[in-house]
Amino acid sequence: MLQMLSSLLHHGSSVPENSPLPYTVKVSSRAKNARLKMTPHGGLVVVLPEGFNKKHLPALLQRHEAWIKQAAARIEVHRPEPLPLTENGLPYTIALHNSNEKWSVVYNNQGRRVLDVDDAGGRRLLLSADVADAELCRSQLLTWLKRQAHKHLIPSLGKLAAAQDFKYAEALVRLQHSRWGSCTSRQLITLNTKLLFLPDHLVRYIMIHELCHTVQMNHSKAFWALVSKHDPLWHTHNVEMKSAWKYVPAWVSAQS
Numbered sequence: 001m002l003q004m005l006s007s008l009l010h011h012g013s014s015v016p017e018n019s020p021l022p023y024t025v026k027v028s029s030r031a032k033n034a035r036l037k038m039t040p041h042g043g044l045v046v047v048l049p050e051g052f053n054k055k056h057l058p059a060l061l062q063r064h065e066a067w068i069k070q071a072a073a074r075i076e077v078h079r080p081e082p083l084p085l086t087e088n089g090l091p092y093t094i095a096l097h098n099s100n101e102k103w104s105v106v107y108n109n110q111g112r113r114v115l116d117v118d119d120a121g122g123r124r125l126l127l128s129a130d131v132a133d134a135e136l137c138r139s140q141l142l143t144w145l146k147r148q149a150h151k152h153l154i155p156s157l158g159k160l161a162a163a164q165d166f167k168y169a170e171a172l173v174r175l176q177h178s179r180w181g182s183c184t185s186r187q188l189i190t191l192n193t194k195l196l197f198l199p200d201h202l203v204r205y206i207m208i209h210e211l212c213h214t215v216q217m218n219h220s221k222a223f224w225a226l227v228s229k230h231d232p233l234w235h236t237h238n239v240e241m242k243s244a245w246k247y248v249p250a251w252v253s254a255q256s
Helices: 054-063 065-078 134-163 193-197 200-212 221-230 234-247
Strands: 023-028 035-039 043-049 093-096 101-106 115-119 122-126 170-174 181-183 188-192
Touching (some): 023 054, 043 054, 093 193, 134 188, 134 200, 188 193, 200 234
Parallel strands (some): 023 043, 170 188
Antiparallel strands (some): 035 043
16 A cells, blocks of 8 residues: 655545545645645645535545556556665665765764765765654755765756757756756756656756757747757657656655
8 A cells, every 4th residue: 555645734534445545635725626646655645725625535536546546556567676774764775876876874973964985885875863863864865965966967967068059057956846857047957856866868858858948948849849859769758757756765755
């Protein structure tokens, strides 16, 4: 069974006996209609507009039971074997596919700051927090990940832009929930820290996509023609991106 999310502002009441899967309810002021979404690490989420009568939830779930089961099955098919975790869900190993690096994580290092060491003993990430303090450990892990993203992704974007004759004003990295990248009208490109976990060809596709937005600030035929010029396999890569979440560990995606 998929686990229910614990970080949303509004939670569902007890799960009806005839519900196909556990679920969590999120009330959104921007939602106009009730909708369902299946998340890779949190399971089924029911997004409701404000004022929705929750007595109608069982009927809503029954009406979409086939879709719910199919969506859950698709996620399980794509879900990779996870790396070993601590009892509270923290990693012992971090594998950054994009830079082809694997780091072992050492908790409660007795130091006052986080250190990453790359020597004869291998790549080790030394956290100052005790493994029992999951919140502090995760905060240190994500801060380190953002530094790694800035170290690896920003230079890669610059090299790709120069090689493909693109120009942009500035680039930064953020830990974002859903967007892999973005580009503003002022040609500020933002890359998601989670790209560190994706294979190189998918990271390149996302970068090409955003670089093309420096020329075409839309998704018109002209935009996709430009993408195709710089990435002839863009359609295949675009399809792959629909399941790219599978590369990102649950401890990274939680609450981000």
